[in-house]
Amino acid sequence: MANEKKMNFVILGLLSHESLTGYEIKKRMDTTFKFFWSASYGSIYPTLNSLVQDGLVTKLDITENGRDKMLYTITAAGKELLKQWLVLPVTKDELRYETLMKVFFGGKIGPSLTLEHIHNFESKIKNDLPSLEGAVQKLTEIQDEEDDHKYFLLTATFGKQIYEAYLEWCEYAKKILGGTSSNQ
Amino acid sequence: MANEKKMNFVILGLLSHESLTGYEIKKRMDTTFKFFWSASYGSIYPTLNSLVQDGLVTKLDITENGRDKMLYTITAAGKELLKQWLVLPVTKDELRYETLMKVFFGGKIGPSLTLEHIHNFESKIKNDLPSLEGAVQKLTEIQDEEDDHKYFLLTATFGKQIYEAYLEWCEYAKKILGGTSSNQ
DNA sequence: TGGCTCATGTAATCTGTTACATGATTCT
DNA sequence: AGAATCATGTAACAGATTACATGAGCCA
Numbered sequence: 001m002a003n004e005k006k007m008n009f010v011i012l013g014l015l016s017h018e019s020l021t022g023y024e025i026k027k028r029m030d031t032t033f034k035f036f037w038s039a040s041y042g043s044i045y046p047t048l049n050s051l052v053q054d055g056l057v058t059k060l061d062i063t064e065n066g067r068d069k070m071l072y073t074i075t076a077a078g079k080e081l082l083k084q085w086l087v088l089p090v091t092k093d094e095l096r097y098e099t100l101m102k103v104f105f106g107g108k109i110g111p112s113l114t115l116e117h118i119h120n121f122e123s124k125i126k127n128d129l130p131s132l133e134g135a136v137q138k139l140t141e142i143q144d145e146e147d148d149h150k151y152f153l154l155t156a157t158f159g160k161q162i163y164e165a166y167l168e169w170c171e172y173a174k175k176i177l178g179g180t181s182s183n184q
Numbered sequence: 185m186a187n188e189k190k191m192n193f194v195i196l197g198l199l200s201h202e203s204l205t206g207y208e209i210k211k212r213m214d215t216t217f218k219f220f221w222s223a224s225y226g227s228i229y230p231t232l233n234s235l236v237q238d239g240l241v242t243k244l245d246i247t248e249n250g251r252d253k254m255l256y257t258i259t260a261a262g263k264e265l266l267k268q269w270l271v272l273p274v275t276k277d278e279l280r281y282e283t284l285m286k287v288f289f290g291g292k293i294g295p296s297l298t299l300e301h302i303h304n305f306e307s308k309i310k311n312d313l314p315s316l317e318g319a320v321q322k323l324t325e326i327q328d329e330e331d332d333h334k335y336f337l338l339t340a341t342f343g344k345q346i347y348e349a350y351l352e353w354c355e356y357a358k359k360i361l362g363g364t365s366s367n368q
Numbered sequence: 369t370g371g372c373t374c375a376t377g378t379a380a381t382c383t384g385t386t387a388c389a390t391g392a393t394t395c396t
Numbered sequence: 397a398g399a400a401t402c403a404t405g406t407a408a409c410a411g412a413t414t415a416c417a418t419g420a421g422c423c424a
Binding site for chain 1: 190193194197200217219220221222266267270271273274275276277278279280281282283284285286287288289290291292293297298300301304305308331332334335336337338339341342345346348349350352353356357360361
């Protein structure tokens, strides 16, 4: 109880909106959160079971489309604990970019090999940006002043803006390192 | 040998420039890397010893200013392994922002409590930005086309640009959530 | 029938932090 | 004299990933 582990609260947060299976929780994270939070099944399922043990979530064995699933639902205690955590000050924001590490020591391998890292980074960002832009557009359209959309829009916008800033930096880096503009 | 652990290479990278003590390594990270990579003594010292075991680094007991220190120096094998790692493709870039998590679920606690998280985030960024700007300016001035400065400038510029993008997002977030512009 | 997605979970392992433990030197 | 910084390290623990293990339903 009163565990500090953040996975607890991420899952409680998702379940506070609707009941989900472990598999669906993973998918939500991968589509909505991925750029600022990720998790594997190896942490999701054990966390769900510990939440059940603590009475913060209930587990229901259901059959849907002839498929057996475990549906998890947040309890009143779970909702309460989630709110308590949400108001606590943030304890850690972390960026850990191996790409920057390799760029920092780029002098050891020279500009052309360093540029490869920058190109790869750029490709990943360009690949992920459209879904963020799509989310921003969709959430902007449904400007219903309603419930949670405003907050989803804020995080999606963060992703979009930061990814755009990354791409600007890539252009700058290519200029500095004398890379040609040929992508791909 | 052939360990994947990145701390190995971060330390080898720092030592490839000059011999350092564990304490100095920590300081370098805290001043130069902090925004994209961090580590505690609890991982630095054991890593250094394992690097010595593997013959990638040598350990020398010296006395300086009446103080006993362990000075670590990279070996030829260490330099070689570092270069080999630097050219390998990046395996992971990770951003894990608890702040965004709390903003995402902000609907549960409302705009004013969510704005507190945004204000705290903004304060931290504003606090760290000047040192990045200072680094960029200093590295821009010594435009000597020389050795590693170009690469240091690239990473510092990344930090500066991204932090500026964060601040722009904070302004947007405050507007969306109806926060007053009173900082501090 | 074969491959993909849906679906759940465990065990081993990895990587790192926090807290503890200690002590000298330098600054005020 | 006391606080801050310099300096090194360990032990316990936390938190998460990877690989493994398994199996059903859906689509081509």
